[in-house]
Amino acid sequence: MKIEIPEGSLFGTANLPYGVFSTPGTPPRVGVRVGDSVLDLTVALGDEVFDHGSLNPFMAQGYDRWVEVRRRITELVGGDVPENAVHNLADVTLHLPVEVADYVDFYASEHHASNLGRLFRPDAEPLMPNWKHLPVGYHGRAGTVVLSGTDIVRPRGQRKAPDEAAPSFGECRRLDIEAELGFIVGVGSPLGSAVSTEDFSRCVFGSVLVNDWSARDIQAWEYVPLGPFLGKSFATSISAWVVPLLALEEARVATPVQDPEPLPYLKESQPWGLDIELSVAWNGHEVTRPPYREMYWSPAQMLAHMTVNGASSRTGDLYASGTISGPEKNQRGAFIELTWGGREPVLVGGEERTFLQDGDEVSISATAPAAGGARIGFGEVKGKILPATTPKP
């Protein structure tokens, strides 16, 4: 059969993102999204590397295989595909596409870091002295990376507002999002070695959307001096479809001018800024459009930095960009910035909102340019806020 691709689909042959799906009574396996269909790669290519519940075994095969498989899928989709290899997207269950090894979150938007600096440390310079010299980042909790659509239970924890004498325990009062792009390591690097910016595209397999849910009140109280911990670790959502880096060639742009000049290990001979446009919908209403092209540090620079000390990387490592915020107010990728710490509510379908209320749903989507003026999509990463539950004793 021929797979039909609807006119204007963001999932045409220029995209071909990978995911993990199952059909009733069968175990999860790797597929590729084509239009509104899912191509079962185990059946279509007759290769057992796809007959796994994660992309990891395929990703570990390396760059040349990624190129070859993409070529074969492109050929297949252009012609006749065995009917039993094709499923309607609506009929399948999607799963977390990757077994996440380590999770790192960067902080690579100058606009975001400056805004947060002003909000968290109003009496100090918004950007720390190190910020323009290195991509600041930290490790997050790999075990709480969840698939788009997973409900987010409002976290509880310790928080102390500036006007409170002592901390108290209770549910998060300032629950927020962070709209980010994530990068997935396909081929790791051994302990004691470093990945150069030139090696980026041979190491990183693809990209996903990330919502780094954030409990701002918990974070503000806990984060000095060792960084965010429980304010972030309750859940990090990623989109179901991994867009291969090979599909993002047309999106490549230079990063903003980096001044001061980065140290040699952070220089890029090839630009890896990405002209990807995000959109954040709050209860179905678009509230902001973060532009990835504004990010100060590129993902190639992030990976080079992350490994320059000799730290190994592994197949399945996920690192995220940090909140994507542009210079304009309607380009800010976190609600704490969009509402300026809750002091400037935004209208969401006629209702004033600052932070997330129980029952709210947030969906982040993105598109990127592809060959011939077309666009490709990342799908979405979404989640709904459920009320806090009493911790199990």
Place this chain on the structure above:
Amino acid sequence: MKIEIPEGSLFGTANLPYGVFSTPGTPPRVGVRVGDSVLDLTVALGDEVFDHGSLNPFMAQGYDRWVEVRRRITELVGGDVPENAVHNLADVTLHLPVEVADYVDFYASEHHASNLGRLFRPDAEPLMPNWKHLPVGYHGRAGTVVLSGTDIVRPRGQRKAPDEAAPSFGECRRLDIEAELGFIVGVGSPLGSAVSTEDFSRCVFGSVLVNDWSARDIQAWEYVPLGPFLGKSFATSISAWVVPLLALEEARVATPVQDPEPLPYLKESQPWGLDIELSVAWNGHEVTRPPYREMYWSPAQMLAHMTVNGASSRTGDLYASGTISGPEKNQRGAFIELTWGGREPVLVGGEERTFLQDGDEVSISATAPAAGGARIGFGEVKGKILPATTPKP
């Protein structure tokens, strides 16, 4: 055969720590150390759960099985053991005992946190306002947790001394250790639930020694505002033998008085402070004896805090205490404290030392009280510093 246990051994029947070993030509599997022998549990107990390259499958079976298996091993060791189940420790190769899921490092010693505060932020209060309200912690890099004995390549990275105008790239000039105790989660907890302090001993399987190697110059430049990253992520060493929590009953003591009173979720009805004595040897010379009983926060409190926001935990999660330092100078568990930022060298076998030099070796060991006045041992976590190598291009 009867397994001989040398007089005064720290690995008598009160200990029985688990590890992963292999013999020439056979794959890694689970064993128990008895005296200077290793008991092959797959052979001794005829149970395939031990025929794996990590303790994870056994740990996941839960508390009742941990108790039952310990009882069976105790019976076996007291009588006749099949000869093919026993190996000389000297004849086996040890492996990382656990497949590490997430790695978290706490900061639970008041003496250490105060000393570091004085050294890193000389003009401010040494303890942050949150420190006595919650066990401060952060996520580290699970993929670079390595077995004791693994060589440590001196990391490179960005660092900027206070008197330097701009950062430079190069090898770490202030390479340090952190003597810590680590706790390994045997049975995880689902997303959206919390582990109470009472559930600690049903969730945590056992304890290891940890050396959280630290590049102080890299750390000092990078850590604001998101915490330590490359200054720690190049390597974290753990000891080969996991001492079961069941072996540490006699070591349990109350923590130091906690004032202000912790919030209810951090209260313990049973004390989980631990009277474990560490010793740090630098090139074979003992330089400090950190006392675990001085730790402000207990491991049960750490786990309760780590999950109170609903973050899930997994079999194989490793969380470490943070540097163990007592009130005395010769009880400080990091060289930056012991040498007061490098300003007060210590004598190591007649040589003045501040931070680690290439070729230096550090070994951390520990003992704890057991029934009848005996002591049990943790073995050691050791590592040797190799010169920095040029990062692979």
